[in-house]
Amino acid sequence: MKIGFSKKGLTLNSKEFNPLNISVNGFGLETQDLKLPIDIDPFEVLEGLAQARGAEVTQEQKIKILQETLKKFEL
Template identity: 50%
Template sequence: MKIGFNKGGLTIDGKMFNPLDLSVDGHGIETDGDLPNVEPFECLENLSAARGEGATRLDQIRALRSVLRR
């Protein structure tokens, strides 16, 4: 699996990824709304800061919340 960022957003295996589209056992939900633009390096920065040795569980939760707010 290859994960990438480009100007259009997040890609997985070269295909655009929309986290609001969900499929389980052949049943799915799809959205036609546009995702908000995010700064990929800012997201990666926040997530990588939560992986440090001194990071507490609260720091990790805050990092996830900062990414999910978008």
């Protein structure tokens, strides 16, 4: 696997790669059709969503984390 960086972002094996399109255990986001504002940092979104991991996080807390993440980026 070849990882590269360009002005447009991250590349894997010379193909553009968006970290938001990663699927984990069958869950993920597909952003190809979304019109995201250009100033959104995909890694910030992933950090926000990563807070919802773990057995100790309740369903209510997961929903609150998702709402806060979406609100932060005005999605």
